[in-house]
Amino acid sequence: AAAFPPPRPRGARAPPPRRGLSPDPPPATALFHERGFDATSLSDIAVRLGITKAGLYRHVTSRAELLRAVTGPVRAEVQALLAANPAGAGRPLDGLTGLLRGLAGAVAADPERHAVFWGVHGVPSRDPLDHACRASLVRGLEDLLERAVARGDVRDDIAPRLAARLLVGAVVGAVVGAVTGPVTGPDGLRDAAGPPMSPRAVDVLLDGPVRSLTGGRS
Incomplete structure (x- = not known):
């Protein structure tokens, strides 16, 4: 038999339809990046969109819902990069550099969204899904560094977990900073954007940390 939704209580209103607005409006990404999540209200986003706060509530229920929509594409990119560079296959150093270069490219393609996710200009997104994704x-x-150490491809005097965190910070911080410029001032407004990072510059950025870990060996 077909399943039907339970009847609404007498007098209860149907939820308003959600249409006409992207679930991830660009102003939300921009404001979360410029001011930080905690300093951005739904009213701020509504003003930037040119609608009322009540109008915004027809499309979203909370800032947390907007944040999850803003960072969702980043989670998908990270999961795809991990699937493309598994720790258990091939030469671990190739997987390591492939993963880092892929991360740099993803950040450069959408630096504001990644800044919100990684927290380059403040605290990282506290959404549980984002936290789990960063940890993964x-x-x-x-895992790639541990395998590289076991093969003698990477020096063993830096703890792999610490090295992994340093590499992520170096890649994300350098690429976001080069593309968007610094965030300054108590209001969190951005300075003018810096020059785009070329593919060659990304290679140089990644080559430094990897070579420093490998003792100069490629």
Whole structure:
């Protein structure tokens, strides 16, 4: 038999339809990046969108819902990078560099969204899904580093977990900083964007940490 939704209590209103607005409006990404999540209200986002706060509530229920929509594409990118560079396959150093170069490219393509996710300009997103995703990337890099150490491809005097965190911070911080410029001032407004980072510059950025870990060996 077909399943039907339970009847609404007498006098209860149907929820308003959610249509006409992207679940991830660009102003939300921009404001979370410029001011930080905690300093951005739904009223701020509504003003930037040119609608009332009540109008915004027709499409979203909370800032947390907007944050999860803003960072969702980053989670998908990280999961795809981990799937493309598994720790248990091939030469671990190739997987390590592939994962880091892929991360740098993803950050450069959408730096504001990644800044909100990683917290380059403040605290990282506290969404539980984002926290788990960041942890999975660190674990993936840690596994690759441990395998590289076991093969003698990477020096063993830096703890793999610490090295993984340092590499993520170096890649994300350098790429976001080069593309968007610094965030300054108590209001969190951005300075003018810096020059785009070329593919060659990304290679140089990644080559430094990897070579420093490998003792100069490629």
